[in-house]
Amino acid sequence: MTSLTRNPGMALDLDWVLGARVNTPAITRRCASLPARRSVKKDYQAAWLLKAVSLIDLTTLSGDDTADRVRRLCAKARQPIAPEVLDRLGMSGLTTGAVCVYHDMIGAAVDALQGSDIPVAAVSTGFPAGLSPWHLRLQEIRESVAAGAQEIDIVISRRHVLSGNWQALYDEMLAMREACGEAHIKAILATGELGTLENVARASLICMMAGADFIKTSTGKEAVNATLPVSLTMIRQIRDYHDRTGIYVGYKPAGGISKAKDALTYLSLMREELGLRWLQPDLFRFGASSLLGDIERQLDHYVTGGYSAAYRHALA
Known part of the structure; x- marks a missing residue:
């Protein structure tokens, strides 16, 4: 896998932003057809589910x-699937994409993941509402990076989107990107609170223009989290950004993705809209934890012919 140039951002282009349009009925029809049209079975399903495991940001935000719970979660990230199942599948060295925690738990996660290539991600900037004082939001980013977080999941100010204050959103995102330094930044749009898919499209573009490495649907705390229509809207802005700039930006659907079949649908959508390069951990993540348990049960069924009890696949 080739390394990618990190998104450097660009000057705010309001003509591009305000020109973004979303055909909501067409988006809805496209998404409704996908689960039935892109079904994978048997060997192919097992392979895609193993791929999904490698893309999970294993998360605890309670x-x-x-510290003990975080250490157990990190152990699960190192060995997400039972060794005997992996042996039957001819697979080894599988880990999740990252472990995501609150700031106070960064130290425990960093210690537990030493010697692995699994990054620690931290939610920041007054997660989940993003309403803490501005200087504290920036300081929280800096302190999380100093504590060892390699990825920072920030939340944008929804009011900037709802009021159409695109310059303020751009300036905010630019400052948070700078505060992250070398740590990669995932911009959480909280799409369930943005009102329209057009707002989602425009906020996606703004965040990418201001240097976001990933754009992410949700905190997982909203009433409505990741959906296929929102995902299709966001990844088409990623595609447009790549077409115009040559820069790759990642995507992270989060919240509400708990079933293996849902993960397969999202992987199919990414494959069709953006291509295979976006099915790598540096460009795609699932913000989920319960998803892993269901994938484990499906893989267990694949190798044994029977479903195991859910309690056998505890996360921590």
Whole structure:
């Protein structure tokens, strides 16, 4: 896999942003047809599910998180699928894409993942609402990077989108990108709170213009999280950005993706719209944890012919 030039961003192009249009009925029809039209079975399904595991940001974002829970989650990230199942599938060395935690849990995660290539991601900037004082949001990013986070998941100010203040959104994103330094930044749009798919498209472009390495649907805390129509809208802006600049930007659907069959649908959508290069951890992630448990059960069924109990696949 070739290394990619990190998105350097560009000057704000409001003509491009305001020219973004979304045909909502067409988007809805396209997404409705995908699950039935792109079904994979048997060997192919097992291979795609193994790929999905490698793309998961294994996440714990609960108020009762402890260092021990994070360490157990990191152990799961190192060995997400039972060794005997992987042996039957002829697979080894499989890990998840990252481990995602709150700032206070970064140290525990970094220690638990030493010697692996699994990055630690931290949610930041007053997650999930993004309403803490501005200087504290920037300082939180800097402190998370200093603590060892290699990826920072920030939340944008939804009010900038809802009021059409695109310059403010661009300036905000630019400052957060600078605060991240060498750490990669994932911009969470909280799409369930943006009102329209057109707003989603424009916010996606703004964040990429300001240097986002990934754009991400949701915090997982909104009433509506990742959906196929939102995903199709966002990845088409990624495609447009790549066509115009030559720069690759990643995509992360988060929240509400808990079934293996849903993961397969998202992988099919990425494959059709953006191509195979976007099915690598540096360009695509699932923001999910419960998804891993269902994938484990499906792979267990594939190699044994029977479904195992869900309690056998605890995350932490």
